[in-house]
Amino acid sequence: MxxxxxxxxxxxxxxxxxxxxxxxxxWVMPLLRLLAFGATISATLVMALNKQEKTxxxxxxxxxxxxxxxKAKFQHTPAFVFFVVANGLCSLHNLLMxxxxxxxxxxxxxxxxxYVIGILDMIYVALVSGGATAAAFMGQLGRDGNSHARWNxxxxxxxxxxxxxxxxxxxxFIGLLLMIIITGINIIQLKKVQNSGNYAIIP
Amino acid sequence: xxxxxxITVFLLRLLALGASVAAIIIMVTSHDSAQVLGMTFEAKFSNTPTxxxxxxxxxxxxxYSLIVLFFPTKKLLGRILLISDILMxxxxxxxxxxxxxxxxxxxxxNSHAGWxxxxxxxxxxxxxxxxxxxxxxxxxILYFLLLLFSFHSVLNLxxxxx
Numbered sequence: 001m002x003x004x005x006x007x008x009x010x011x012x013x014x015x016x017x018x019x020x021x022x023x024x025x026x027w028v029m030p031l032l033r034l035l036a037f038g039a040t041i042s043a044t045l046v047m048a049l050n051k052q053e054k055t056x057x058x059x060x061x062x063x064x065x066x067x068x069x070x071k072a073k074f075q076h077t078p079a080f081v082f083f084v085v086a087n088g089l090c091s092l093h094n095l096l097m098x099x100x101x102x103x104x105x106x107x108x109x110x111x112x113x114x115y116v117i118g119i120l121d122m123i124y125v126a127l128v129s130g131g132a133t134a135a136a137f138m139g140q141l142g143r144d145g146n147s148h149a150r151w152n153x154x155x156x157x158x159x160x161x162x163x164x165x166x167x168x169x170x171x172x173f174i175g176l177l178l179m180i181i182i183t184g185i186n187i188i189q190l191k192k193v194q195n196s197g198n199y200a201i202i203p
Numbered sequence: 204x205x206x207x208x209x210i211t212v213f214l215l216r217l218l219a220l221g222a223s224v225a226a227i228i229i230m231v232t233s234h235d236s237a238q239v240l241g242m243t244f245e246a247k248f249s250n251t252p253t254x255x256x257x258x259x260x261x262x263x264x265x266x267y268s269l270i271v272l273f274f275p276t277k278k279l280l281g282r283i284l285l286i287s288d289i290l291m292x293x294x295x296x297x298x299x300x301x302x303x304x305x306x307x308x309x310x311x312x313n314s315h316a317g318w319x320x321x322x323x324x325x326x327x328x329x330x331x332x333x334x335x336x337x338x339x340x341x342x343x344i345l346y347f348l349l350l351l352f353s354f355h356s357v358l359n360l361x362x363x364x365x
Contacts, residue, residue, distance in 0.1 A: 076315040079304035130300030148250040
C-alpha cells in the first residue's frame, strides 16, 4: 500500500516497528520548548529580582558616623530592562508554543501554523540575542570599568548584584541556543509538510 | 535559481557588504581628544571591548560576503550558505545591540553608578560612532532581507500547497 507521509501507519501489517521512531520524535519539540521556557523564565526572574543595598560610611563626626545607602537595581540600566523584557516575552511565547505542540493541530488552516510559529521563533531569536549580548557587555563594563572614560567599576562593591546578573545572562544564552535549535527544527518540519502536502503528519 | 533571483541576491549582498565595510571604516577612524582640567582625555574605539566586538563582527561579515559574492547557489551549497547567513545576521544583530547599550551610557551617563556622559567632551568621537552604528544597523537590516530572500529562492519556503 502506498504511504502518503512519513508518519502514517500502513493500512496492513505490523505497527510496532514503524511507530516507535515517531513516538520519540513527538516528544523532542515539547522537551525543547520546556527547556527554553525554563531557561528564559529563570533569566527573567533572576534579573528582575536583582537588587542590592550597601551602606557606606561617608564621614565621622566625633563618635557618630554619617552613613549613605546606595542601591543597585536592574532598572538603573536600560540594557538590563531590555534584557528582562525580551526574556519575559520569550518565556511567555515558549509557554504558548508548548501548549500548541499538543493542541495546535486542531486550530490549523492548511498548515499555516508552521509558517506563523517559524516566523515568531525567528523574531524571538533576534530579540533574545540582542538582549543577552547588550546585558553581557553592560555587565562587563560594570565589572571592569573603563579607565579611559573615567567610569569606575561597581562589582567590587556590589558583588551579589553582579553574580546574580552573570547567572541570568548565562541562562539567557542557554535559552538563545535552544531557540536557535527550535527554529532549525521548525524549518525542517516546514519542508517536510510542504513536500508531502499533508498537514497532519506533524502532531 | 532563475537569473532574476541571482541578480537580486547579488545586489543585496553587495549592498550589505558596502554597509558593513562603511561601518568598519567609520568606527576605526574615529578618535578625538580633549583637554579637561589640564589632562588630555583621549577617546578611541579600542578603549571599549564592545566597539572592538562590533568591528570584529563587521569584519567577519564583510569578509564572508566578499568570498561568497560569486558563489552559485545550487542545492547543497545554497543550504550551507543559508546557515552561515543566519549566523552572520545573528552576529551583526547582537553586536549592534551591545553597541547601542554602551553608546547610550556614553551619551546620557548613568547617575546611579556615578558614570558621567562623555559626549560633551569628545563630540567628534560621538558623532562618528553614531554614524558607524547607523551603517552597522543598515548592514544588519540588509543581511536580514538577504536571509528572507534566500529562504524564498533556495528553500522555496513561501509556497502554500492547497
